[in-house]
Amino acid sequence: MPTERDFQISPIVPESVMHNTKALSNLQNLTASIFGAAAGILGLESYSGFLFYFVFTVLTTVLFYAIRVAPTSLKSGHGLLDTSRFFRTQYEFWFGGVFGGLAGYILTWTLFYGLVRA
Amino acid sequence: MTWLSKSTTAFGLILLAHACYSAHEHSALQSHRVASLTSLGTSQSGTATSLPIDITIETIIATFIICLGLVSGTSRLRPIQWRVWAGQIEREGEAGFLNSSGEVEKDYVGNPFRLLESRPGFVDIRKQRKEFAEWVKNQ
Structure with a gap:
């Protein structure tokens, strides 16, 4: 785990961190x-x-990687x-x-389950 | 590049919609058949309510295709370490920060040391004077 001194030696760009995290979480949702x-x-x-x-989320992450x-x-x-x-x-x-995506997953899962099985 | 990912996603969505329609029709047909058989009075048991294998395969393949399309449509990641990031800007310039449709991304900030490099204290004033003198001489 990097300490504060490590961050002083090699600083981190917060905009890039946000950009990457946003790209990943948008995709996951x-x-x-x-x-x-x-x-x-x-x-x-x-x-x-x-x-x-879980299987498909891991597959997505591996694809993204x-x-x-x-x-x-x-x-x-x-x-x-x-x-x-x-x-x-x-x-x-x-x-x-x-x-993060579990709530959205359950929402559409139940919706389509109810729609298809009329 | 963007049209490739978008068309892949669209193709997957069409497949998924088709699978959804097929599954809905299948379940409607099953319930209709069960209802008609019970009205006839025949003791009928063991109606196969599981989904046909082709709809299952279509759904899974459609999901995979959509997944592939969405992943290839994500924007390029940026290095988080300052030295790597600034080095990339220095080496590649705007070419390293294009989005998928070939335009420079909106939040591209450019050289983070721009302020330092244009600081008056670092301007070589003698060199500029010499260049100006040569330019005047050539006029």
Whole structure:
């Protein structure tokens, strides 16, 4: 964990942090609604619905890593699955969106479940 | 680049809408069949209410395609460390901060050391005077 002195030596740009976090959370919220629609169409119930959400959220994050993070991050000498070039903590990148999008997911899941099963 | 991601997303949404319609029709058909069979008085059991496999596959593929389209439509990330970020601006300039449609992003601030570089104390006034003198001589 970097201390305050580390930040004085290598300062962080708050605008970039905000920009990256916003890009990721926008994507997570949008995809969570889409996953809800898909789960409703499939008619998933209880645990399988949540499992579906987690699997697809992790898939989205991995896709995001592969398309947006990896090309520049690997070139500049970061290790595989290391997001420290663009995000402050690893946890924020890999798990931050899982709980942010859950509410939207359940909303559209129940909506489409009710719509499809007339 | 932007049209590619947008058309991918649109294609996925069409597939998803089609799957939704199919699933709705399937469930409507099932309930109709069950109702007609019970009105006939036949003891009918074991109606398959699970979704047909093709609708399931279509839904999952549509979700994946939408996901791919949305991810490729996100804006480019920026380095958070000041030295990396400023270095990128210095090396690439505006070319490093284009959005997906090829325009410079709106919140691009430019060189963060611009103020220092144009400070009067750092202006080489003798050099400027020499250049001005040569320019006058050539007129």
